[in-house]
Amino acid sequence: QVQLQESGSGLVKPSQTLSLTCTVYGASISSSSYYWSWVRQLPGEGLEWIGYIFYTGGTNTNPSLRSRLTMSVDPSKNQISLQLRSVTAADTAVYYCARIAENRGWFDPWGQGTLVTVSS
Amino acid sequence: IRMTQSPSTLSASVGDRVTMTCRASQSISSDLAWYQQKPGKAPSLLIYGASGLKSGAPSRFSGSRAGTEFTLTISSLQPDDFATYYCQQYTTYPYTFGQGTKLEIE
Numbered sequence: 001q002v003q004l005q006e007s008g009s010g011l012v013k014p015s016q017t018l019s020l021t022c023t024v025y026g027a028s029i030s031s032s033s034y035y036w037s038w039v040r041q042l043p044g045e046g047l048e049w050i051g052y053i054f055y056t057g058g059t060n061t062n063p064s065l066r067s068r069l070t071m072s073v074d075p076s077k078n079q080i081s082l083q084l085r086s087v088t089a090a091d092t093a094v095y096y097c098a099r100i101a102e103n104r105g106w107f108d109p110w111g112q113g114t115l116v117t118v119s120s
Numbered sequence: 121i122r123m124t125q126s127p128s129t130l131s132a133s134v135g136d137r138v139t140m141t142c143r144a145s146q147s148i149s150s151d152l153a154w155y156q157q158k159p160g161k162a163p164s165l166l167i168y169g170a171s172g173l174k175s176g177a178p179s180r181f182s183g184s185r186a187g188t189e190f191t192l193t194i195s196s197l198q199p200d201d202f203a204t205y206y207c208q209q210y211t212t213y214p215y216t217f218g219q220g221t222k223l224e225i226e
Contacts, residue, residue: 046217046219046220047206062213096162098162105151105209105215106168107153107163108165108168108174110164111162112162
């Protein structure tokens, strides 16, 4: 059974960088059959796709966040990472990692999510 | 692509048949998924390809498509079904979600 687990800083100051890691259990992140994605959920609101990364390091990201975003993959640790620079209160959200099968577009499964609060 | 779900809130009782809708602002073929989310939990995939039921998901859930309008139907509501439901299109980047339909106990 594939499981994903997010970890990282729960509190970030405005203008600083948000950093999160997603560890994958039960599957190899180096599989050519899957992409590994980030999705966030703003408080009381809907869901926003952030982007995804392939094991080769190739990415596809949401243009609304692209200029502040870095995604990376570490196959040796079976992890992906997210960095979002110059954060504001508007970046306060629950951040999820999720898997997408190649040539598909739906997210399954999801991690349990981690709340990141941007506040001084 | 904008995804618009209706209604925002739906009140129903155990045993009811319920339907909720998701409309895409342009053609997305059948590239639509439905998710269920319970409070404090991550979304969970129910339907993909507009009408494909995820393996292990209850058969009382079904999805359909009519042009750019998509429907999620629960044939007989169970207590475990009270949750928020989201649709998502994956035909065009960026992937986008609807704002959700909250299914409440009447």
